[in-house]
Amino acid sequence: MESKKYTLEQEQIARFAKAMGHPARMAILEFLARQDCCFFGDIHEELPIAKATVSQHLKELKEAGLIQGEIEAPKVKYCINRENWKIASMLFSNFFGQCVCKRESCCE
Amino acid sequence: MESKKYTLEQEQIARFAKAMGHPARMAILEFLARQDCCFFGDIHEELPIAKATVSQHLKELKEAGLIQGEIEAPKVKYCINRENWKIASMLFSNFFGQCVCKRESCCE
DNA sequence: AATATTGTTCGTAATTTTACGAACTCAAAA
DNA sequence: TTTTGAGTTCGTAAAATTACGAACAATATT
Numbered sequence: 001m002e003s004k005k006y007t008l009e010q011e012q013i014a015r016f017a018k019a020m021g022h023p024a025r026m027a028i029l030e031f032l033a034r035q036d037c038c039f040f041g042d043i044h045e046e047l048p049i050a051k052a053t054v055s056q057h058l059k060e061l062k063e064a065g066l067i068q069g070e071i072e073a074p075k076v077k078y079c080i081n082r083e084n085w086k087i088a089s090m091l092f093s094n095f096f097g098q099c100v101c102k103r104e105s106c107c108e
Numbered sequence: 109m110e111s112k113k114y115t116l117e118q119e120q121i122a123r124f125a126k127a128m129g130h131p132a133r134m135a136i137l138e139f140l141a142r143q144d145c146c147f148f149g150d151i152h153e154e155l156p157i158a159k160a161t162v163s164q165h166l167k168e169l170k171e172a173g174l175i176q177g178e179i180e181a182p183k184v185k186y187c188i189n190r191e192n193w194k195i196a197s198m199l200f201s202n203f204f205g206q207c208v209c210k211r212e213s214c215c216e
Numbered sequence: 217a218a219t220a221t222t223g224t225t226c227g228t229a230a231t232t233t234t235a236c237g238a239a240c241t242c243a244a245a246a
Numbered sequence: 247t248t249t250t251g252a253g254t255t256c257g258t259a260a261a262a263t264t265a266c267g268a269a270c271a272a273t274a275t276t
Binding site: 005006007010011013014015017018019020021022023024025026027029030033034035036048080082085088089092093095096097098099100 | 113115121122125127128130131134141144188190196200201203204206207
């Protein structure tokens with residue numbers, strides 16, 4: 001079965017979805033989305049987990065492309081990655097919009 | 109740190125996202141979304157993985173509430189779970205819509 | 217130069233995920 | 247009643263995820 005693989009879109013949206021697939025990472029994303037940017041410490045304060053774990057989650061979000069971080073003095077500032085946020089937004093929107101139940105307008 | 113947990117919304121969207129966090133499951137969802145319903149065999153044909161694995165992925169999608177399956181003679185028919193699809197659609201839409209970069213309309 | 221402060225990285229353990237073949241179930245057909 | 251067809255479940259192995267404390271960087275402050 002070498003032939004049938006997944007489409008790039010499927011891989012891409014799965015990648016975003018996987019990054020969003022943990023409540024801590026959703027909390028981080030929501031927190032960042034509401035204020036655009038903030039420091040590691042602010043994020044850590046919001047979460048019930050150790051800083052090492054927060055750092056790990058941030059790394060995954062960064063690798064998925066949903067956020068970005070830059071060093072600022074002794075602190076690190078994290079922000080939403082706007083380009084990719086837009087792409088993700090589109091992918092999910094298209095994905096949910098494609099269901100037959102939307103086309104048949106049976107869901108409202 | 110017993111106090112700070114995650115919100116139900118965060119748990120909920122993370123649950124959906126996690127289910128969508130694998131290309132095979134995205135492929136299944138897209139396939140189902142396009143035709144509303146179909147049999148296990150049709151899904152299996154679309155994917156480059158063993159039937160046991162397909163079955164496992166279907167189980168996870170079912171447990172996340174995104175699809176539902178019902179036995180029909182010797183076959184099993186799988187469909188999108190429309191109620192939850194709608195809920196997921198809303199959750200993701202609200203989530204991506206909340207970013208400051210949307211409110212500032214800097215993304216278009 | 218010594219010392220905080222702020223995060224990251226390392227090492228590690230426990231759990232979950234992913235994947236497969238083999239064995240199994242269960243209804244329908246022969 | 248045996249057999250076939252369609253899927254699920256089981257057992258299992260390899261890999262990835264999640265979480266933590268301890269150790270480590272790197273910059274500011276004293």
